Amino acid sequence: MENDLLLNIKDLRVNFDVFGGTLKVLDGVNFTVSSGEKVGLVGETGCGKTTTMKAVLRVLPMPPARITGGEILFKGRDILQMTSRELGQVRGEGMAMVFQDPTAALNPVFTIGEQMDAAVKYSAAGDKRLSGKEIRKRAVEALKEVALPDPERLLKNYPFQLSGGMRQRVCIAMAVAGDRELIIADEPGTSLDVSIQDQILRLLRGLTDKLNTSIVLITHTLGVVRELADRVYVMYAGNMVEVAPTKELFSRALHPYTVGLMAAVPKLTGGGIANGIPGRIPDYLNPPVGCRFHPRCDQAMEVCRLEKPRFYRVSEDHDVACFLHAGEETGR
Numbered sequence: 001m002e003n004d005l006l007l008n009i010k011d012l013r014v015n016f017d018v019f020g021g022t023l024k025v026l027d028g029v030n031f032t033v034s035s036g037e038k039v040g041l042v043g044e045t046g047c048g049k050t051t052t053m054k055a056v057l058r059v060l061p062m063p064p065a066r067i068t069g070g071e072i073l074f075k076g077r078d079i080l081q082m083t084s085r086e087l088g089q090v091r092g093e094g095m096a097m098v099f100q101d102p103t104a105a106l107n108p109v110f111t112i113g114e115q116m117d118a119a120v121k122y123s124a125a126g127d128k129r130l131s132g133k134e135i136r137k138r139a140v141e142a143l144k145e146v147a148l149p150d151p152e153r154l155l156k157n158y159p160f161q162l163s164g165g166m167r168q169r170v171c172i173a174m175a176v177a178g179d180r181e182l183i184i185a186d187e188p189g190t191s192l193d194v195s196i197q198d199q200i201l202r203l204l205r206g207l208t209d210k211l212n213t214s215i216v217l218i219t220h221t222l223g224v225v226r227e228l229a230d231r232v233y234v235m236y237a238g239n240m241v242e243v244a245p246t247k248e249l250f251s252r253a254l255h256p257y258t259v260g261l262m263a264a265v266p267k268l269t270g271g272g273i274a275n276g277i278p279g280r281i282p283d284y285l286n287p288p289v290g291c292r293f294h295p296r297c298d299q300a301m302e303v304c305r306l307e308k309p310r311f312y313r314v315s316e317d318h319d320v321a322c323f324l325h326a327g328e329e330t331g332r
Contacts, residue, residue, distance in 0.1 A: 006214050007033040012070035017063055023284040025051055027238040033214050040225030041218045043235035046281050049218045053184045057097055092123045095182035096175035102167035106159040113155030123178020142177040165196035176207055186218045222265055234258045237281050237292040244318035254320045256297045
């Protein structure tokens with residue numbers, strides 16, 4: 001398993017310096033992705049999902065962000081120690097990110113063709129032999145991969161001439177144009193209607209299967225990860241609280257926060273209004289001592305208020321950071 005690791009985040013800590021003080025956002029995040037694996041990352045808005053993945057690509061605004069500890073290993077090399085040139089190579093050939101708002105991701109003053117050509121050229125920076133004609137050919141092929149009709153005509157258009165779903169497909173085409181090993185998809189269907197959202201998510205699944213590309217799917221929708229992910233991390237207030245294979249998590253959720261998320265999902269069969277989780281994500285300026293979930297947890301014990309729980313192994317590949325399941329520590 002260790003030899004297959006593509007991405008390995010170890011004890012990542014990120015603070016944000018703001019007018020009122022220091023926001024302690026990521027508090028020792030551990031996260032892994034193996035080659036060819038599809039991993040879901042779920043949690044409430046504001047829990048640190050996007051911050052974690054922006055730290056992986058080193059696109060966090062610094063300042064106000066500060067990475068205060070940890071390692072981000074991509075194929076065994078620490079991204080946090082890379083030079084600008086090495087980082088550019090990783091971004092161009094190793095990984096790419098699909099953001100949730102395609103309108104903001106595409107530059108409105110350049111044509112789709114100009115932006116696709118730039119993406120292909122950047123991802124093939126090591127291949128100096130590519131001619132302009134070959135770059136354009138790869139751009140057309142990438143647009144065909146994402147099932148966009150008449151790509152040659154589409155390249156002449158500006159982003160405002162495309163629908164939201166088409167713009168998101170263009171962003172995905174940019175990500176897969178260079179045969180990257182890891183794609184990070186940050187809620188790629190959030191700004192789209194549900195039918196187009198489903199098409200986009202199935203497109204991502206099909207492309208990653210076809211290309212044997214790893215994917216990290218960031219979402220707050222449990223139904224999405226149930227359909228598309230092999231393994232799921234549950235995140236709360238800057239901490240990973242549970243990780244398990246998808247089927248195992250949905251059949252045997254153990255952390256009180258995960259159980260609360262499951263209970264909050266509306267049922268198609270009815271049965272009244274779905275239950276929410278009382279309270280709100282803690283203030284990062286002054287986060288709770290111990291388990292950050294304990295102020296909202298109806299099963300909190302005294303130890304939860306004093307110590308931060310480590311990950312405990314409850315079954316094969318299923319770990320939970322909760323004193324209710326204290327046992328063998330996993331070292332995550």
